[in-house]
Amino acid sequence: MADADRFSICGGNVLLPQGLCQTDLCIDDGVISHAGSAPRRGNVIDASGLYVLPGIIDLHGDAFERQIMPRPGVHFDLQLALADTDRQLVSNGISTAYHGVTYSWEPGLRSRDTLLRIMDAMANAARHLACDTRLHLRHETFNLDAETEILGWLAEGKIDLLAFNDHTPDILRKLSHPRDAMTVLQRSGLELGALRELAERVNARGAEVGPSIARLAAAAVAAGVPQASHDDPSPETRQWYQAMGCGISEFPKTRETAALARKLGNHVVFGAPNVVRGGSHQSNAVSAAAMARDGLCTVLTSDYYYPAMLPAAFRLNTDGVCTLPEAWAMVSSNPAEAAGLSDRGSLAPGKRADVLLVQAPQGRVPSVVAHLIGGRVAYAALGSGASLFTGRQESAALDAVRTAVAA
Template sequence: MLRLHSRSLDRTREIGVALHITGGKVLGAEFAFADLTTQGSAIAAIDGSAPAVALRLDATGLLVLPGIVDIHGDAFERHIMPRPGVSFDIDVALRDADRAMLACGITTAFHGVTWSWEPGLRGAGNARALVAALERLRPRLGADTRFHLRHEIFNLEAEAEIFDWLGSGRIGVLAFNDHTPAIFKGAVRAGKIAKMAERTGLSDADFMALARQVFDRGDEVPASVARIAQAARNAGVPMLSHDDASPAMRRDYRALGVGVAEFPLTVETAREASAAGEAIVFGAPNVVRGGSHLGCPGAEEMVREGLCSILASDYYYPSLPLAPFILAGNGSASLPDAWRLVSQAPAMALGLADRGAIAPGMRADLVLVDEGPQPRVVATIVGGRLAHLADQRILAGASAAAQAA
């Protein structure tokens, strides 16, 4: 079996040589054994002949799946601040998060960056630094990484800058968040306040004083949300509403053109979104853990009921490649349908028509998975480039030109 040294492998990533993936079980409409060829950044052919210059990957015993599209992941925050008050350089953190995502088969990532009225990790300075860092680093990151702005709707001072970011194409997706109800809900106050205060660097008392000051401007919030939603529609940026608490709230956001319900808090709210044909997002960690850690609807039950169309990594990247296999193993969905929850469905909801499925002409974002007893990502291909390799044994052979590249 041929081994490519690291310089050759790095070079194949840089120039994006053709790949010829043989022997794998490929997910098209259903699973079928097929060979697959990429050329440049696209899938060139299924069961076509190998190009003269190609890196051949032996996928025997592996599944060949569309790359994962993560509509909402904020686990990168722990790469920036692994402990309260302990921060690392943003560039270092984002590169580390990129490696973690690629190892989980995530080929398109929307980093969920919360811009709140709070100081600290979710404050204005960090949001600005993150959008700038993503733009600077994007050409050097393995995954196609984009900016998902999680706008805290009481953050009224941010409105003008958000308009500018929307107009200049800096935002890939916009979500409307409101975490103030949790702050003033007595049943969860002690634990919630301590956690939120930690990431701001404020004392509990100072944090609560700031929260009350912000909350007093609540009558200004609806008009601000409407203006931002209009700006997003004008810019063609897809919008999500986060933690919809009731069917009425979902209808209110729908009226503003917000077409994706992200983590609805009640089954009735999910049904409201489903009846309108809207995409519904739940967390893959919810599936992997067997339920919500917050007492919200169980994602697996929502999948069975047809009330979940997308799974997101939320706070834990490894949950995304695992959740579809758990759903299939429990009989909650077929594996093809379960995998579409993390690939084709989020791509469609975000208007990314070039990815999420395996077919000629589609973007060559692919994941090779060993089902295991424990599913394992063996290789991740992004835009036709081998971005992650966990087992060199699949490097079955390459043309002389590919070896010399």
Template sequence: MEQRPWQITGGTALLEGALRAADIALAEGAVAATAPPGARRIDASGLLVLPGLVDLHGDAHERGLQPRPGIGFPAEMAVRDTAAQLLASGITTAYLGVTLSWEPGLRSLDSWRALMAALDAARPALAPDLRVHLRFEADNLDALDDALSDIATGQVHLLGFNDHTPPILARMDDPKQVAKYAGRAGLSAEEFRALITHVAARRDRVPETRARLAAAAAKAGLPMLSHDDATLADRALYRGLGARICEFPMAEAVAEDARAHGEAVVMGAPNVVRGGSHLGWASAAPLAERGLVTVLASDYHWPALLAAPFAMVRRGRMDLAAAWALVSGNPAAAAGLADRGALRPGLRGDVVLVDPAGPEAVAVFCAGRLAHLTAAGAARLD
């Protein structure tokens, strides 16, 4: 983690949209035109030298908080574990998808507060840039004041409009689904049914809540996204609130509409790696090849984000430069991060050295610091 200049030599680097043999220098936290005197060297022969991954939505940190239903661990432990997993996956900028729901337990206001405090305390010592993607559940009226305050004070970096109450209500006749939701919330099935009935009775206040959140995010200059848009009317609603990112559209027509309006469209990297959605929705890879999906996110599995571009290349319709844009340059642009997503002098020194045979992140630099190194990578140091 020492801050000293580096020279990454002998690798194949992604520069200006193409892969070519080139050395990359890092100095004072950024990509440099040339390596200054005294730069330490790492041999990248046989490796790809790529911009660090930018993840707009990853919620695998929830497993660190609650590895089994009702079994919780301190947020401080979850944050440290999350940072280590991110680096091993080549992710240098991560928007943790933190759901702030009306449910007690894992996604409650208490859990939100604990995680925000843990992130604030840990950030000075963390290598990856950990940001917060607030996934605000529409019916969570009791947490609105906290959300507005955290947006105003800079603890939130991306606002997502979630509305999972209707689909949860639709599953209340399925005992297995009820047991899943109740277990996550630490309630009995009867208690959970009573809770969601109470929540659903206040649906008339949702539009006002959304409008207040959108106004606060706009004032703070935060990017906004909508989640699971099922119809063109959904997309139009959230577009009207200022959400210029369409995340996990449930219909191809919604993705087409978003792209026609120049908006980013996000789908899951696990969808690409597994060959399709685990929920039976649209397959992300062919939509990306058609330009309808512009960003891939780790969703529930960090390692999938590194694997997805190589899976796209194996399909034979996209080269690695175009595929890597889905997980680095494009998400950075969608989030308004003009200082990363490419290997260009002056940009943030976020670099991942990848063994394409894995693919595996052999070494990871965050803001010019060596933050992750495998045993094979250690043998490459000067």
């Protein structure tokens, strides 16, 4: 085994499954091999004064839409968007990312054509991306004509997480208010009258939606694809989805709904931006921190802002909501469990070596100093002031980083 495939991370405050402790972590060939004092070998990283944490797993990140269309009607090449998103992900500690791509009955940004191009671009870019990037298909349940195609994708293993969205009533409401309608009109490219006519035609097929969801849910269960219901409005809705094998509740609308989800053993997802900002950007939405305090939030996601996940976990600890190990579970081991990723999410021997070195000076936002994904250096903040590599000249250490990244 080459030295480039071996790392000893020494002297850090390491989050092991049993808790935080100052110890060493050894990585061999992309896998965590040992936690505890051990002979130093390969690339030695001095983690003194740093936290050593499992890589972040982001189950729901839809900020990718803004990478594709940063301004209304302004589109960028998908390979460029994926590459820049990848850099944002790894620099913010995200080792595994589920790109939330909406497949709607709307034309434009959330159309079938856009989804197919994104799927093709993700497949072509996969070997060039540092972050393990996966597809979270956000299926608009009134998009009934897409059912057959999605059934095929589930059977072929093209979908990594399936979410059921129902934004049709909200779109119809927005179209009745000129200011609210602008976002929908800009992403669809249609005039108001044409989009309203389309939305009303789609909405008229409401009786077909429930049976369609049931067929898709059964296919996802058969394919072993995790499922989420989005914006559950009531406990009854969550119970209905649970009965079909849909075990993740994304952004439930009420405390009662979240409470039932937890009683059923479901994972409950809220947004990290909600925590960092001290509340939701939507005036009627519940507080993610309050949900976490009451045990009603088990997973935090980037939602619409990738940099929020790292500071959200630390803020929950700083604000006394929970301990850092409990908060970090919301961005690592819990999402791994929700998505069925048994090979990652904790720094246990035998797990994939997705490892973060994080500095968290008092009074400042925590930041990633170094990020290993599968035991390879995906990111190193060489200007952070931390002297990471020891036992060799700086130029040789930089060569090791470049070699690891290039590989």
